[in-house]
Amino acid sequence: MGSKRNFLDRPQKRSRTEALLLEKTPPISEKFPKFLVMHSETEKPLSKLSPFLVAKVIEGVVGKDFHAKKMSSGDLLIQINTKRQSDALLTLNSISDYRVTVTTHRTLNTVQGVISEDDLLDTPEEEVVEGLATQGVTAARRITLRRDGVELKTKHIVLTFESTSLPEVVRAGYLQCRICPYVPNPLRCFKCRRFGHGSRSCRGTNKCAKCSSKEHVAETCENEPLCSNCEGHHPAYSRSCPVWKQEKEILALKIKENISYIDAKKRFAFVSKGSYAQAVHRGSARPMVSTGTQTSSDDSRLPLGPPSSGAVPVALPSNRKVDAPPSASTSGTVPKAPPPNRKVDAAASASTSGQGMTSPAPPAASVPRGRGLQPRTSAPQRKPGEHPKQSTSAGQPEAIASPTEEPMDESGPRSDEDALL
Incomplete structure (x- = not known):
């Protein structure tokens, strides 16, 4: 019998997850700048051509x-798909009598991710870049914290890749480091203090970062804080500003979905207002209406006309319990019901007649007839204006509440937030 092989001599099997992660990282030879910028070196912009x-x-x-697109600066942004196209376009230097230069875009050809490894806490950033250069890393920056005036290093390192897609893993020596997308802080203009652009392209006016005044700068400001973005009682650079938090979420959506800032901002605005599916979900909790039942937006209104022959008799809304006397006929014709709270008892009539005001008792109004309705029983006498009390005796129905004191049922808002929608 042959000797058993040592465990250390056996070839180690890679897990399926590890193999898939390594396969998703493209070779460095396939990486090239996909976004190029064509600029006119003459006094006339390319738009004149x-x-x-x-x-x-x-x-x-x-x-x-x-694909080509005109930029706000007048230059031309060109997106290509192969390395041969990139190399050929970078050599272009003239169009007609215009002298042009083609360069790589400053930010669109790179992507940033974060690795978090305790074993790299004491490794210099230069060594990290040198060790990961073959995997497309061009820069590394360690995230630091400042506490009590002391700068503290963290295990989080921001890596810049010369690529348009972020790999899921990198190998730092014997370490396999997973990469998370890096969401930068919102870009705020140092001139007008608004978000989304820099001071170089700003067309606004100078504002104080602390009080939003146009007459001085923040270094000499002694006024109370007033944000120029949300008008809150904090400086424009405060991270508690709701506009800053909103811009942070827009950037996270931009990076997660790999879309432009403009598209991310439009999608965020749509989600914030609530989609059609969310509106349907809120309305699904409302009670369903059975076939043949007429309803209105006001529960105090009853059907104005009888249904067609053969229809199911109309019942009152679920939050109003009304009893009807038994009927031997259910022919399908439904008489009009009396308006709510028109019931006047004998005690109320006697009280008003003693003060010189006499009014005949209203005739008994007919009520809808249908299945499952119990005969009406006489309600106990009460004084005028007294709130009706629930009867605890067997067989006595619950009294109808007045419209002003009627409790809200499932058809009303479920919360204060729904009431504001």
């Missing part, structure tokens, strides 16, 4: 498989 001519020149260099 015919767009047909510009597109024809680009197509002659890279083919038809490209």
Whole structure:
């Protein structure tokens, strides 16, 4: 019999998860700048050239498989798909009599992620970049905290990849480090103090970061804090500002869905207002109406006309219990019901007649007839204006509450938040 192989000599099997993660990391040779910027070196911008001519020149260099878009600066943003296209377009230097330069976009060709490893706590950032350079890492920055004036290092390192897609794992020596998307803080203009742009492209006016005044800067401000974004009692740079928190969520949505800032802002606004599905979900808790029943938005209103022959008799809303005398006929014709709270007892009539006011008792009104309705029993006498009390004797129905004191049922708002919608 052959000798058994040592456990250490056996080839280690990779887990399926580890193998899949390693396969998703593209080789460094396939990485290239996909977003290029074409800039005119002359006094005239590219917009003065015919767009047909510009597109024809680009197509002659890279083919038809490209996308171009005009930027706010007047330059042209070009997206290509292969390394050959990128190398060819970077050599373009003229269109007609215009001298142009093609460079890589400053931010669109890179992506950032965070690794968190205790074993890299004492490793310098330069060594991290050098060790991960073959995996597309071009920069590393350790996240630090400041407590009591002392800067403390953390195990979290922000890695910048020369790629448009974030890998799920990197190998730092013998460590396999999972990568999480990095959500930066919102960009705030140091000029107008608003979010979403920098001071270089700002067209607004200078404002104090502390009190929003246009007459001085924050370094010399002695006024009370007033945010220029939400008008709250805090500076514009406070992280407790609701606008800052909203911008943070927009950036998180942008990175998670891999979409532009404008698209993320539109999608966030739609989700904040509530989608159609959420509205349907809120309405699904309301009671269903049976076939043949007429309803109205006001519970105090009853059906105005009888239903067609053969229809199910109309019943009152669920939050009003009304008893009807037994009937030998259920022909399908439904008489009109009396308006609520029109019941006047004998005691009330006697009380008003003693003061010189006489009024005949109203005739007994007919009530709807239907299945399952019990005969009406005489209610106990009460004084005018007295709130009706529930009867505890067997067989006595619960009294109808007045409209002003009627408790809210399931058809009303379930919470204060729903009431505001």
